[in-house]
Amino acid sequence: MSVKVKTLDDLTLPPPGADSPLSTQEYFINMGPQHPATHGVLRLLLRLDGENVREVIPVLGYIHRGIEKIGENSSYRQTIHLVDRLDYLSALMNNWVVSMVVERAAGIETNDRIEYIRTIMAELQRLQSHTLWWGVIGMDLGAFTPFLYGFRDREYATDIFEETIGARLTMNYIQPGGLMNDIHPNFVKRTKEFLEYLKPKIDEYDELVSGNAIIQKRLVNIGILSAEDAISFGTTGPVLRASGVPYDLRKIEPYGVYGKVEFDVAVGQAGDSWDRYIVRVMEMRESVKIIEQLIDNIPEGDYMTVKVAKAIKPPEGRYYGHLETARGVIGCFIVSDGKDKPYRFHLRTPNFNNLWCLTKIAKGWKIADLVAIASSLDIVIPDIDR
Amino acid sequence: MEKAALLETITALIPNAKVIEEGVDRPAIELPPAHLPEAAKLLHDTDDFAFDMLCAHTAIDRIDDGKFELIYQLYSTKFHHYLMLSVKVDREHPVVPSVSSVWRIAQWHEREVYDLFGVLYDNHPDLRRLFLEDDWQGHPLRKDYRDDFMLTME
Numbered sequence: 384m385s386v387k388v389k390t391l392d393d394l395t396l397p398p399p400g401a402d403s404p405l406s407t408q409e410y411f412i413n414m415g416p417q418h419p420a421t422h423g424v425l426r427l428l429l430r431l432d433g434e435n436v437r438e439v440i441p442v443l444g445y446i447h448r449g450i451e452k453i454g455e456n457s458s459y460r461q462t463i464h465l466v467d468r469l470d471y472l473s474a475l476m477n478n479w480v481v482s483m484v485v486e487r488a489a490g491i492e493t494n495d496r497i498e499y500i501r502t503i504m505a506e507l508q509r510l511q512s513h514t515l516w517w518g519v520i521g522m523d524l525g526a527f528t529p530f531l532y533g534f535r536d537r538e539y540a541t542d543i544f545e546e547t548i549g550a551r552l553t554m555n556y557i558q559p560g561g562l563m564n565d566i567h568p569n570f571v572k573r574t575k576e577f578l579e580y581l582k583p584k585i586d587e588y589d590e591l592v593s594g595n596a597i598i599q600k601r602l603v604n605i606g607i608l609s610a611e612d613a614i615s616f617g618t619t620g621p622v623l624r625a626s627g628v629p630y631d632l633r634k635i636e637p638y639g640v641y642g643k644v645e646f647d648v649a650v651g652q653a654g655d656s657w658d659r660y661i662v663r664v665m666e667m668r669e670s671v672k673i674i675e676q677l678i679d680n681i682p683e684g685d686y687m688t689v690k691v692a693k694a695i696k697p698p699e700g701r702y703y704g705h706l707e708t709a710r711g712v713i714g715c716f717i718v719s720d721g722k723d724k725p726y727r728f729h730l731r732t733p734n735f736n737n738l739w740c741l742t743k744i745a746k747g748w749k750i751a752d753l754v755a756i757a758s759s760l761d762i763v764i765p766d767i768d769r
Numbered sequence: 770m771e772k773a774a775l776l777e778t779i780t781a782l783i784p785n786a787k788v789i790e791e792g793v794d795r796p797a798i799e800l801p802p803a804h805l806p807e808a809a810k811l812l813h814d815t816d817d818f819a820f821d822m823l824c825a826h827t828a829i830d831r832i833d834d835g836k837f838e839l840i841y842q843l844y845s846t847k848f849h850h851y852l853m854l855s856v857k858v859d860r861e862h863p864v865v866p867s868v869s870s871v872w873r874i875a876q877w878h879e880r881e882v883y884d885l886f887g888v889l890y891d892n893h894p895d896l897r898r899l900f901l902e903d904d905w906q907g908h909p910l911r912k913d914y915r916d917d918f919m920l921t922m923e
Contacts, residue, residue, distance in 0.1 A: 386864055386889040388896050390903035444900035451885075452909055487794070614821050614846055617874030630846055700792035703842055703853070705824070714825050716840065731825035731842070739877050768900060 394440060395428065409437060416445045420523050420754045423764030427741075427757075429750070436753050439745045441738060447768040454728030459485045459559060459695040462728060466715075467553035469732055470766035472512040473708035475504050478557035483638065484704035484715045485559040488697035495640075496684030497561045502639035503677050504544075504556065506670040507574065510581065511540035512709035513667050516761045520660065521592055523758040524601050529592050536584050539577045543570065559695055561687035574678055578671050585667050593664060602657040606744040606756035609654055616743070617736040620711025622760055625662045626654035632707040644676045656759035663761070694723040708733055710761055734766040772796045775850060778817060783808045789855060797853035802865045805856055806892075809868040812843060812852070819847040823868075826878035828886045832912040835860045837888055841868070858888065867893040885910040 395411050415426040424445035430438035450469065454462045459481075466477040479501055486493065518533020541551040547567040548556045556563050592598050608618070613626040623630055631648040633641040649665035651658030697719040705714035711733030718727035737760050745753045776788050776796050785804045789797040800808055812820045820843040829838040834857075841854035858865050867890040869876035879890045880899040887908035890896055898905065907914050 386891050386893070386896065388883070388889070388898075390897060392903070393897075394895075444902070447900040449909060612873075615873045617823060617872070628846060635849055700794070701829075701840070701853070702794050703825070712824070714842070716825060716827060716842070718829050727827075727829045729825070729827040731827075735877075736874055739874060 391428075391440075391442065414750075414753075416442075421757065421764070422519065422762060425762065425764045425767070427753075429753070431750070434750050436745055436748055436750060439742050439753070441741065443768055445768065446765050448765075450769045451728050451730065455725060458723050459489075459697075459725065462725070463558050464553075464555050466730065467555055468765060469730065469769060470708060470710060470713070470734060470763045471552050472515060472763060473508060473710060473713070474552065474554045475501075475508045475556055476706060476708040477713060478555065479505060479639075480704060480706050480708075480713050480715045482557050482559045483706065484702050484717050485695060485697065487704060488700065488702040488717060488719060489559070489695050491560045491689055491695075493561060493688055494684045495682045497686060497688070498639050499677055499681045500562060500566055500686070501557055502641060502644075503574070503674055503681070505639065506673045507540055507543065507577075509670045509709045510667060510674075511537045511544075513663050513670075514540070514581075516663060516709075517588055517592070517667075520755075520758045520761075521598075523754050524598060526592070526595075526598070529588075532584075532587070532591070536581060539580060543573050543577060546570065546573065560689035561685070565686040566681075571678055571681070574674065578674060578678075581667075582671060585664065585671075588664060588667075593661065599657065601752075601755050602660055602759065603655060604653070605656045605752050606748065606759065607653060607655045608740050608744050612740065612743060613654065616740040618711065618740055619736060620707065620709070620733055621649075621659055621662045621666065622711065622737050622740070624649060625651035625658035627652050632705065632712060638706055640677065641673075644673050646673050656755055659759040659761075696721060696723050705731070710734055710763065710766070711737055730769060732766045732769065734762050734764070735769075738762055738767055775818075775852070779812070779852070782811060782815065789853075793853060795851045795853055797855060799855045799857070802856050802858050806866045806868060806871075808854075809841075809871045812854075813871045818850075818852075819845045820852060821846055821872075823872035823874055823878070826875060826882065828882045828888055828910075830860075830886065830910065830912045831857075832860070837863050837886060839865060839882070839888065863888040864891055865889070866891045869893060884908070887911065 409432050412429050415421040416424040426442040428440040428442055450465050463478050466481050467474040469477050514533045514537045518530040521529025545551050547570050548554045608626050610626045610628050613623045629648050629650045634648050646669045649662045651662050699721045701718050703716045705712050714731030716729040717725045720726040745756050780786050786798040789799055812818050822844040824842040824844050826841050831838050836857045839856040843852040882888050884898040884900055
């Protein structure tokens with residue numbers, strides 16, 4: 384049995400001697416790897432007919448750092464520092480998923496205080512991620528004001544993180560057995576101030592962008608992803624929920640203290656770019672609701688349940704765990720051979736899986752629509768390349 | 770479906786499936802590579818299972834056994850149950866049938882595994898490297914991979 388391996392040239396070069404009988408000539412153009420609308424080093428190779436997109440070929444690897452290979456040579460605690468660098472807007476959730484799998488594998492117990500703080504932090508991070516996304520989609524569609532507003536509001540959340548954690552982006556805060564340090568004495572007060580500040584701002588987002596006729600023309604009925612396709616393409620998070628599938632791990636398999644709070648899962652209907660937009664705006668309101676229910680009830684306790692100096696050695700086996708980040712489901716697969724380093728460390732990242740539906744839903748639209756569709760998928764490139 | 774009932778129904782329908790008891794944290798079966806496409810189709814299409822989502826697919830380099838273990842994490846959005854599928858292929862001739870016709874996302878998961886492990890997928894519509902350049906030598910996630918610029922701990 385022989386299997387043929389192709390190269391990129393096989394897709395883009397015309398077969399020798401071929402002469403196009405068409406009156407128009409299709410051509411290939413690179414969008415990226417350095418392009419402001421791809422939010423990082425994503426290269427989309429486009430087959431175009433005029434400005435109509437005939438085919439999208441994502442070409443990856445411009446920020447591939449081999450995080451899985453490095454993970455195989457790091458102790459379980461060290462892997463925490465690597466996963467921050469995947470989806471840097473969901474750094475805390477990435478920390479959490481590795482901690483969750485390692486804790487389950489090694490039988491480490493946590494306490495209520497730890498779980499409360501983790502949940503609040505995760506929702507704060509979802510808020511700062513969505514406010515940033517909201518600014519960026521505005522800019523991608525040609526409006527600069529939302530970008531400034533989005534960054535302005537995100538700043539409050541990053542300030543809160545900075546006070547407790549000491550970092551604004553790559554946080555390394557949640558670790559197996561607890562947290563790196565306890566919350567800052569100001570944390571509760573400032574978080575409440577932030578929520579009071581943000582609530583009217585979300586209404587402002589609606590007034591400024593959601594109700595805008597141009598924005599709606601650019602998003603409604605553009606890039607429709609059916610529920611069946613969304614599942615088959617492996618999408619999760621707001622992208623999947625916008626297609627009408629109410630799949631949210633916070634609700635289906637509550638982790639942390641999500642089981643104790645009331646919130647609704649934002650679900651769309653049509654699966655177009657507009658639904659992906661509005662689902663995220665609704666999620667911001669739900670996140671505010673979740674934090675409000677928890678922030679006054681953080682129980683007393685230690686922020687760590689195991690000694691940091693102790694090496695973690697889970698028993699032999701294969702462990703898979705996942706949770707909901709701002710962009711979808713991140714899964715962590717750890718194979719342990721009983722030593723202090725994972726034998727295999729695999730990450731199922733939300734953006735890697737969310738990207739590929741683009742090859743289908745962007746087909747037939749103009750280049751400008753491709754920008755809108757890609758922006759509505761809210762892709763973070765380091766998470767794809769790992 | 771409950772774990773025991775799920776595994777019982779699956780082994781009844783797919784006689785070649787062997788239940789994995791140890792070292793797993795969810796219902797898990799092992800399949801011979803040749804039966805993979807047929808079993809994948811059954812798991813996807815049978816109404817009792819409805820495994821419509823492939824959450825993750827990856828490989829483990831079991832270099833001491835001379836095998837690659839391929840892992841498929843399946844999920845059903847209808848019943849919310851999980852299944853781990855394990856397929857072991859020979860490390861010297863790692864050829865396995867593609868399941869990209871059943872779950873479309875498999876196409877890119879399989880390209881990643883080819884790129885990083887060198888597992889070849891038969892009947893794959895577009896088997897190319899995913900992260901590394903087309904002329905890259907070797908497959909970095911293999912345990913015996915070495916290159917000139919690698920920093921090793923030994």
